[in-house]
Amino acid sequence: MSTLQRDSRTERAFLLMNEIMLGLIALVMLYPLVHTLAVSFSAGPAAEAGRVYIWPVGFQTTGWRFVVQDRMLHRAFLNSVYISVVGVAGSLAFTALFAYPLSRSYFTPRKAISLIVVISLVIRYPLIPYFLSIRSYGLMNNINVLIYTHLVIEFNLIIMRTFFQGLPDELEEAALMEGANHFHILTRIVLPLSKPVLATLALFFAVQYWNMFLHPLMFLRDADLMPIQIRLRQFIAQSAALQETVEAGVGRGSAQLNRRTIEAAVTIFATLPILMLYPFLQRHFVKGALLGSVKG
Amino acid sequence: MKRQPNQLIGLALVLLLVTATLGFAGGRTETAAAAGDVIAIEYWDENNQHGIFDANHPQSVAFAEQFGIVWESPMVSWNGGTDYLQQLRLRIAAGDLPDIFMPWGGIEQELIDNGAVADLTDLIQEEMPAFYSNVAPEIWDFIRSLSPDGQSIYVLPSVQFTPLGGMIRGDWLDRLGLDVPTTVDEYVEVLRAFRDQDASGDGNPNNEIPTSGREGGRWMDHLFAPFGIAMVEGFPEWDIYDGELQYSAVQPAMRSAIEWIRGLYAEGLLDPETFINTNQVWMGKITGDLVGSWYHGTHWSPARFTTLYNAGVTDVRLDYLPMLSHPDYEGFMTTTDYRRPGYVFGAHMTEEAIRRTMRAIEFVNDPATIEERNIGYEGVNFLIENGQEVRLSTADFLALGTGYRPALGAQLLSDAETTIRTNEFQMSLLSGPDDPSYRAVDNANRLIAAYSQDTVRSIAGQFLPPSIYEGYPDIRTHRLFQEYVARIIVGDWEIDRFDEFVERWYRSGGREVTERAQAAYAALQ
Incomplete structure (x- = not known):
């Protein structure tokens, strides 16, 4: 009895410590976001002087007005939504089509193909031949290049293959007995049972497409095709340059213009959509990531 | 049996096929300015991080008429010069140099030695007389010392007045x-x-x-x-x-x-x-x-x-x-006096393209054109609202939300006098000493x-x-x-x-x- 009590006391203390530690870590993670949000609603001089912490100082919405006005930002936002939505759907479809045969033991070349996948995961392609290849396909300045080059990512492919391997063979055998072909097995049996891994990979892919930066810089030229991260970077660079121009002190918008608040507002604007995905996918996410990782 | 995943895959494939076929907003934007005898000039420098200059930029449209060229300057990440150099090297390795660009990290010597950039010696005094005479002879001596024969000019120097x-x-x-x-x-x-x-x-x-x-x-x-x-x-x-x-x-x-x-x-x-x-x-x-x-x-x-x-x-x-x-x-x-190498011209450029580009660079650096440059271009430096000219500042330009870069670009030369004159022009647009901007x-x-x-x-x-x-x-x-x-x-x-x-x-x-x-x-x- 007393042992049990002691145990539960120790356990409670342990749990409490865990909660405190994790809570602290969560606060550390949360702070930059809250701080940036506070800066975006603060007055320029306060933001500039670093006097804003977690609550806006001298509340104003100038930074956000720039976000609302900027036509290019809206365009970039739509571009990012486009590559993310089409990209995630395409990536999931192609990854599933690739992972399914690799997960079947009777598919003879699967070991060789898996090896090639692993090699390309470890040894990255050199940049220049990659650039030249993509260019030779005529994909320069075409927004879909961002999707085509990321349809199948080795790491995600391995996660999905591992998950498929964990599904009982009996299901597939039964379906084959009933006269189903492999496409039916994949779409009607394997995928419906793979929601956790699909949700997890959807999130991985979404983050990847949303944060894309180097690919658009390399392959896109037109301002109208640039995704949001490029516009965000440009906003920050442009507002930093403003600080040193003579005109910064002159002109209609100058009195309210402040680079820190604009940057903060644009940063929040560019981060929010992807953050909003997490709560919806979290339930599957934990399960999917675990399942993929422990089984080899 | 649920059909959702099946539909999802079908939808994804259809979407991909449709977009691939139609090419979502792909391809370059063609404009009237880019047509005809106008030559598109792609240029790169540290300012490319500040915004985009394309054929639709109001200044590009004006330059097309004035010089027969269109500035096209895509966004290039700068990141202290690291990203810029990496991307520039990529383009060099791909044999696809921008037309004119600012060399960085001492890369100009490599490019000159490999014949990747154009020799400007014969054209510079003809097309850029003011620029040539306004840059000190010792700077030209240094520029010449970069060439294999010690006599040729491959680089336009940047000689910006920087009163620190x-x-x-x-x-x-x-x-x-x-x-x-x-x-x-x-x-x-x-x-x-x-x-x-x-x-x-x-x-x-x-x-x-x-x-x-x-x-x-x-x-x-x-x-x-x-x-x-x-x-x-x-x-x-x-x-x-x-x-x-x-x-x-x-x-x-x-x-x-x-x-x-x-x-x-x-x-x-x-x-x-x-x-x-x-x-x-x-x-x-x-x-x-x-x-x-x-x-x-x-x-x-x-x-x-x-x-x-x-x-x-x-x-x-x-x-x-x-x-x-x-x-x-x-x-x-x-x-x-010498800040850094300003621009080099890709060896692939035709002589006509080089000449026209030089004329434009001469224009943006000639002290004699300062008034004209200060007045600037509609849509860049001012707007006409209700028949009235409304001047724009850099801040306003950002607020316009076009994503365009406000400045002229390719500015290599300035001195105390032109800087002060430009400032006086700014002041002339303001109401007077009561205006804090005027006083600033x-x-x-x-x-x-x-x-x-x-x-x-x-x-x-x-x-x-x-x-x-x-x-x-x-x-x-x-x-x-x-x-x-x-x-x-x-x-x-x-x-x-x-x-x-x-x-x-x-x-x-x-x-x-x-x-x-x-x-x-x-x-x-």
């Missing part, structure tokens, strides 16, 4: 009944007064920071200048000491400078956070009405002025802090004029090629110097450790780099 100097709060001096100091001793007295009294007039005599700098011992050149230290933005430079070209950080004068600054720090006259101040924090202190004197671009001062004014310091005035004279040293403010620019013009009268000297080491640092990246980044200067000034280490620094610097490659620098300098002579 000391500034002091004139309104603080007025409040305390003091004059602008001219000697190191007078300066110390003024700093003490800033420290002890309520110079800012906010009722708190304890929040004034007499002077401040930034991490790495940077941006406090006004404290080193009295000792005759060659230094640009806090980086020690190469100049003639004892009749020889040498690194200024290892001179006895540097020891004296550090010792003096150490004294300022100990007395509380130098910001205790100097060595941890980031640009932003430092700027925040200056615009937060806390700093009495600092070193920065006098031509950039209007932004500081208006921020202070808007924060309620309506009597703000920035005075020029001249190079402080020292009884034992002959001081000077360092400048470099007027104040900047006084600073610039005072700077051009100050003891400013171009240093001997300004033409050294970056290749002298090959194999010694730490020497190039001044890492050792920055460590010692910080530890000694804040009092962690005694001043005697300066000798250890000198010895370590020479031992860790300084000797080799010095020899290379001297050889390169001798070759230029």
Whole structure:
């Protein structure tokens, strides 16, 4: 009895410590976001002087007005939504089509193909031949290049293959007995049972497409095709340059213009959509990531 | 059985096929300007991070008519030059150079040696007479020295006027009944007064920071200048000491400078956070009405002025802090006439394309066109609203949300006079001295004029090629110097450790780099 009590006391203390530690870590993670949000609603001089912490100082919405006005930002936002939505759907479809045969033991070349996948995961392609290849396909300045080059990512492919391997063979055998072909097995049996891994990979892919930066810089030229991260970077660079121009002190918008608040507002604007995905996918996410990782 | 995943895959495939076929907004935007005899010129420089210049940019449209070319300048990430160089190398390796671009990291030599950039010698005096005559002959000599035969011009140099100097709060001096100091001793007295009294007039005599700098011992050149230290933005430079070209950080004068600054720090006259101040924090202190004197671009001062004014310091005035004279040293403010290589032209360009581009670059750099350039272009510099011309500032341009870059681009040449004239033009657009913006620019013009009268000297080491640092990246980044200067000034280490620094610097490659620098300098002579 007393042992049990002691145990539960120790356990409670342990749990409490865990909660405190994790809570602290969560606060550390949360702070930059809250701080940036506070800066975006603060007055320029306060933001500039670093006097804003977690609550806006001298509340104003100038930074956000720039976000609302900027036509290019809206365009970039739509571009990012486009590559993310089409990209995630395409990536999931192609990854599933690739992972399914690799997960079947009777598919003879699967070991060789898996090896090639692993090699390309470890040894990255050199940049220049990659650039030249993509260019030779005529994909320069075409927004879909961002999707085509990321349809199948080795790491995600391995996660999905591992998950498929964990599904009982009996299901597939039964379906084959009933006269189903492999496409039916994949779409009607394997995928419906793979929601956790699909949700997890959807999130991985979404983050990847949303944060894309180097690919658009390399392959896109037109301002109208640039995704949001490029516009965000440009906003920050442009507002930093403003600080040193003579005109910064002159002109209609100058009195309210402040680079820190604009940057903060644009940063929040560019981060929010992807953050909003997490709560919806979290339930599957934990399960999917675990399942993929422990089984080899 | 649920059909969702099946539908999902089908939908994805259909979407992909449709978009691939239609090419979502793919392909270049064709405009009327890009058609016909107009040549598209893709150009790259450090400003490409600030926005986009394409065929639809109002200035591109005007340039198409004026010069028969269209500036096209895609966004290129800069990131301190690292991303820029990586992307440039990618384009070079792919055999797909931009038409004109700013070489970075000493890459121009490689490009010239490999014949990747065009020889401009025969065209430059014909197409860019004003530019050619406005760049000093010794700069052209240096540019020629980059070519294999020592006679050809492959690079357009950047010769921007950069009036970096000391500034002091004139309104603080007025409040305390003091004059602008001219000697190191007078300066110390003024700093003490800033420290002890309520110079800012906010009722708190304890929040004034007499002077401040930034991490790495940077941006406090006004404290080193009295000792005759060659230094640009806090980086020690190469100049003639004892009749020889040498690194200024290892001179006895540097020891004296550090010792003096150490004294300022100990007395509380130098910001205790100097060595941890980031640009932003430092700027925040200056615009937060806390700093009495600092070193920065006098031509950039209007932004500081208006921020202070808007924060309620309506009597703000920035005075020029001249190079402080020292009884034992002959001081000077360092400048470099030659800033860096400006542009090179890809060898793939046709002669006609090069000529037209040169005419455009001549136009944006010719002092004779300054009025025309200041008036600028509709949609870039002004809008017509209800028949009235409404001038636009850089800030307005950002607010227009077009993503376009406001400036002309390819600006390589400026001097005190053109800078002041441009500022006067800005002032002429404003209502008068009651307008804080007018006062800010007027104040900047006084600073610039005072700077051009100050003891400013171009240093001997300004033409050294970056290749002298090959194999010694730490020497190039001044890492050792920055460590010692910080530890000694804040009092962690005694001043005697300066000798250890000198010895370590020479031992860790300084000797080799010095020899290379001297050889390169001798070759230029």
